[in-house]
Amino acid sequence: MQLGLVGLGRMGGNMRERLRAAGHEVVGFDRDPALSDVASLTELAEKLQAPRAVWVMVPAGVTDATIDTLAESLGDGDIVIDGGNSRFSDDAPRAERLATRGIGYLDVGVSGGVWGRQNGYGLMVGGSDEHVARLMPIFSALKPAGEFGFVHAGPVGAGHYAKMVHNGIEYGLMHAYAEGYELLTASELVTDVPGVVKAWRDGTVVQSWLLDLLDRALEADPELTELSGWTEDTGEGRWTVDEGVRLAVPLHVISAALFARFASRQDDSPAMKAVSALRQQFGGHAVHKR
Template structure:
């Protein structure tokens, strides 16, 4: 009798295929199904030797190949395709079976699917998976959310499939409902900011100092050996060092038009709903949007010509200042992302363990970085951390980087180089540390035109000035 599979994977594009191979390599039997059967055949033909696969040509055969209670991972495009697959799959399932959405779904969609399937006695897990195609195969960071009991059923598999750092799997139960996909969404938002900051550092070195791609590759390699050590810094050096068939740097031939799949926009929109000042991530999203308006930019370049800065030779101190600006702004991006998760945990009743989130982001995922160990330690204490920048290590790091950060922002403004993430991060930092800012005037203006009231420093309660009447102040 054929041994039943431990796990089913539906959707065998690159991510789904690599997750299936990952599970098989770890000793689990994997049932395979794809709407177009050729992908199933190709996977088995090329990688069938890696483990125990059970390919199926139809849903009935796919489900029948799985041990009960069945565990099925869906790896299809977010949105309606997920709902369509679930609708097709549910009639074949039994009470207690588990469906996992491993794509980048919007967390509110995950909440809805969780409740819908719960009413049908099917358990649903929304699981963020980070690491790209390499991570899916070699070990990603995995962020599952749903019912803890359902997670207990899949835990032996996903913790073995996940990346391992210091013997700890980069996978843990995140929280109920859509919590797992929410944390993955914020992860992707931080990724947007991180990448934008890197491109701004690149632009400064190229435009102001005239460094070519190989020279910048060497700079990023050096930065990886210090506090900026991260996967994104590592692959930046690799991209800058790559030459194409002409022998020239590949990066110089790539169209400067960034694409996006929506997770950054979702992060920014949710921050607005929660009232979290997510400036770095939001500016990174806008920067991608502006880059995509290439036709408009080409037109504007003619009407508003950019004056190329006179060549300046980059000194070690200049590059150190850019490094410091990058590091300080990166801290701000993470601080804002973790503040957003704190607010979401309170708003949605999730009780997120942010120290555990930092722990599972240390390996496998795109934003893995050396200083996630510091973030884990910061949120691992019993005390409530209101903002990551106020923790001793990060406070000292930002204070140390501040002179270079300010110098770089000033330099960019002087030479007309756009640095939306650097500058907004610095403005956030300056606004955060002001005991008294200018919003008192703003409240006065709101009261003048809309009678929105204001509070006073010296008295309790709310007040309104009768601006267009007798000018008297009344307590309301």
Template sequence: MTNKQSQQRYEIGMVGLGIMGRNLVLNIADHGFPVAGYDQDPNQVEALRKDSAGRDICGTDNIKDFIALLRPPRAVMMLVPAGAPVDSVIKDVLPHLDKGDLIIDAGNSYFKDTDVRARKLSAKGIHFLGVGVSGGEEGARHGPSIMPGGPKVAYERVRPVFEAAAAKVNGDSCVTWLGPGAAGHFVKMVHNGIEYAVMQLIAETYDLMKRGWGLNDAEMHEAYASWNKGELNGYLVEITSHIFSKQDEKTGKQLIDEILDVAKQKGTGMWTSQSALELQVPIPTINLAVEMRDLSVFAKEREQAGAIYQLSHRRLAGDHDTFLTQLGRALFAAIIITYAQGMALLAVASEQYQYHLDLEAVTRIWRGGCIIRAALLEEICSAFRTRRDLPNLLLDPNLSVKLMEHQEDLRQVVCQAAESGVPAPGLMVSLGYFDAYRSAWLPANLIQAQRDYFGAHTYERIDAKGTFHTEWEKGGES
């Protein structure tokens, strides 16, 4: 073997050796695959070297040396922030690649940007995969959920690596090829939209416990820990229980009470909302979650409004245990409704963008590693396994029974929130979506009449085919 051949033995290369990239490199190496790492920052390269003791890993801050380490056809993976940094990496590595090599964007890129990059690289003979990775630092190190999209032949090049590194549930790897083009990044985007909504819903239950009922942090810790043992079992509920037991090292108080009530975002939730509007798919709970993060930023205005209106929050009354049970059941109902909205968006996007998504496979790889993993996903998998063309989870016989069993709890909690003045818009809009979706008749006929009245936009009739226009008042607009 020549010296050049001995160098070109690393199975995959990672550009970006921050916490996520470095952890994924260590994960891949732990599963027997030699990995090369590259970062412009020598300190990041040194951190990788320290962490990689005993593993088949090589780190460098020289792009040419990095590419030389990879076995052909080369697979270059990047974990860098979305937008300009992705294009910058592509620009840097492209001169060193050959036709048939592969670039993998494992960040949270906007799916339309992924389409543009894929077309440009394809014209140069370079494969491109847009890959969603969920699980945070812990997932990257010990097994994330991986959502690849792009050319199937390109996925096969790295499939063994991804299957080994991904989270495992009942022996199944939480990764599968999802479809062509930007399918992987679109699925990850919707995953994050669902994540936004579930976090908002959980935050509203916290507010109802804290301001509506007056529970302390220890009591809320116990409530979420108890919920996590039942039907609400899932990563976000689990970590919420842990949050309420964490003490602040600086003040000695509970850390949750020292955190500013301003929530930030990186764009994936907003992109989900934008995409849903473009595809005309209603996802009001997800939209509301995005908007509430926006509203949280207006802290000074909220303070001013509070001083103007000076509305006290009425304490909720009744039995403590009954309330917590009802609140948990309401949360479960709203989470089912949230998943229904997200999966409905995926169903429409799959057809519109020709992704040919297998929604059972999507939910199957979400069962482990990812942020929205939850016991409920087993039932969602079953729903899509039974009916592959299911347009909305609310039409599944089994989930509809569960929702009917819980909808009265959601209704009662929404009423209590409205009476107490504690904001619960996510729970409210979830109930509104449910009631509208199950309504065979909606008052949209009045909206059409109004549109025809002021703009001659016409309307359809229930007793005849075609479009119609009425002169609603003599001399009025037509």
């Protein structure tokens, strides 16, 4: 197939190379001329044969502006695919705007990070059966080999919804490993914490790709001394918790992991200062002063 690809960063650039290795023709555009195959979105559209398909891999904050600009150069029968981490509620309005021009729309949750080029990408797709079927050669090239790694999750919005929940689960898994790591480092008994993590990688019920990555990080920096505890969040965890509230689904672990990320950004927590002050006031407990 022929595909336009907008956004050639860590994810998009590797996707382009994986698709080309599978025999597909990819015309890429990026704001960085050193990465781009064309000079503009208009030129990208001109390089593609109708009916065209263009995959957008840009940050959520500029997705709508990028798609609206791109749509000016597309027409009836073309398809736009958003593979970024957009909020699922943005998908239906986006699809409706494109439909007025006869342009189809698919939303795709993409997982795999910087390892996707080698291992393949997990794909969660939202949209019509017709549009999904048309893009299956692209999806088949991007997904891992074998029967897993791809789902047509439902109509427009379902792909990003599935990816949102995926990332919420990721928050919880990562934090469970992190808490276990901290407890191991605090123990008087365990003298080889990296070795324990490495041992868990095979034959245990907690083995996973995330654990493999923790082991890799510890090999490079056994005590993680080169890293700060500051941990950003990119929105999906918040959206997952919002949906838990909306649907009255208890999300204890995911919520706690999200709030732990917020706590990581406080050098000296005002809340914990208040707790310390209250303990001193009602019980005369000792306080630690700066």
